[in-house]
Amino acid sequence: MRPMVPYALNDGSPLLASLEREGYRLTAPRRAVAGLIAAQRSHFSAADLVAEARSRRVGVGRATVFRTLEVLSDIGAVERLDLPSGDHAYVACEPLHHHHAVCTRCGRSDDIEDAGLRAIVRTVERRTGYRIDEHRLELFGLCPDCQAS
């Protein structure tokens, strides 16, 4: 007998789960995009997904890829990065506030938690008089594996 699990149409995908939770419709194209994203090994661009869709013969329009990324980004299931090169890339992530360490060699990225940033924000507020509502921190370097090889 199978274990009791709540009925779900999201295939266990956290991306689809987030969409469902936020009241978005679970359509075939969105499932496809979620699948494409899940297959990415590192950060990816909209173009990467479009190319992957084509090579896998998954029928998803370019516009839909962009629209889905926008929705996922809105609900925090995906984050848009600005790479040092100036390019944009996305990474799938937990819909909680956090930051990323991104490997400049292989593109791997890891979530990092606060690590004391909150204190810095408070310090800056005190020193400058600004009221900080939002912040973005991106760290770039070499991941453990790329340092080793």
Place this chain on the structure above:
Amino acid sequence: MRPMVPYALNDGSPLLASLEREGYRLTAPRRAVAGLIAAQRSHFSAADLVAEARSRRVGVGRATVFRTLEVLSDIGAVERLDLPSGDHAYVACEPLHHHHAVCTRCGRSDDIEDAGLRAIVRTVERRTGYRIDEHRLELFGLCPDCQAS
């Protein structure tokens, strides 16, 4: 008798001084762009400068505006920001490593120094095993004036 000041062709503009120091030629178009930037009250886009040039009847080609911004950005006299909206903007700044607090209402921006970030970077390196080479921190909120009004 005028005070002794070193002979300079840069009109006292820090932007031009940086260009000169880095060995770039001080051309009329670059002077014009520097002037346009100096006139900006808050962060600005390349399009802002082009529009301003047109309205002031300053003859500077669009391409030159972009090329000059690129050079200034390379030498750190200007920094390119990624606004929360996803738009790009530039701010003039001291050519030293630092970060910005940006007002989301009026666009004003202030430089902020380290404020403890270095320690955070070290913590993250220790926890994740990454070797961080580069980082970017952007703070967004309301400047003192905009909080008051």
Place this chain on the structure above:
DNA sequence: GTTTTTGCAAACCATTTGCAGGGTC
């Protein structure tokens, strides 16, 4: 059945580039 979502193709818009002429050092 109503409301969302999709695909397509065209539209957009910021940015880049090739190249011949002009300016700077």
Place this chain on the structure above:
DNA sequence: GACCCTGCAAATGGTTTGCAAAAAC
């Protein structure tokens, strides 16, 4: 005088949009 820089206009490339058909709830 050599090399750097500019303007122009065309090319580029990522992203958005209008709209009618299709799908989800």
